[in-house]
Structures are given as structure tokens and as C-alpha cells.
Amino acid sequence: MGDKIGSRIKELRTSLGLTQEELGDLIGVKKAAINKYESGLVKNIKRDMQARLAEALHTDPASLFYPDAISSEYVLSSSEEILISKFRELNDEGQAELIKQANLLIAGGYIKSDKNGMVDKNA
Secondary structure, X not given: OOHHHHHHHHHHHHHOOOOHHHHHHHHOOOHHHHHHHHHOOOOOOOHHHHHHHHHHOXXXXXXXXXXXXXXXXXXXXXXXXXXXXXXXXXXXXXXXXXXHHHHHHHHOOOOOEOOOOOEOOOO
């Protein structure tokens, strides 16, 4: 397991507001194991542990452990993964309200632009 994957685990863990100990509790390992994963000291993580880590971090094992095998066009950022996870927790009314709020943000100008201030409609 490379440092890139360890950094990704840490990024997802912290974005979810989890400590190493809390993530360890979720997947059934000690805090020290999470520390080893994040620092890149563990070279091979068993598939069942990969699945548990990915589930706890609200992502899938392929994008977490094999990011180079997936086209970057289809890989979500940790913020996108969290947003999708939260969206799925909402009932139909809540999902409709979130979509409405997103449309209001876009209409209000909160959209990606390039360094020249031009709107990137593909972003």
C-alpha cells in the first residue's frame, strides 16, 4: 500500500470527522493499525479489510485502493462522496429540498470558474 492510499484514507477519515480510534472501532482494528495504514507501513491489506475500510469511509474499495485502475473522469473527490452519502440519508422531501438549494446556489453564481473568471460549464 503506497503513501498515496494512506493519504487518501486519512483525508476521507478526517473529512468524516473520525479519529483514528473511531475508524478502528468501525472496522474492528486498533488505532495503531489505522496509523500504519495512513503512514503507508502496511503493504498488503486483505480484501475483507479493504471492503470494511471503504464502507466506513463511504467509498468503494476500487477507488480507494486501486485509483490508477479507474479513469479519473469517474473518481469522486472525498467531498463529492460525502455529499452523495448525505443525500442518500435524506427522505424524498429532503432530497428535493437539497436539489432546490443546489439550484439556488448555482443561480446565485456559486459555480466553478477559471482563472480569468470565465464560467466552466464542464466543471
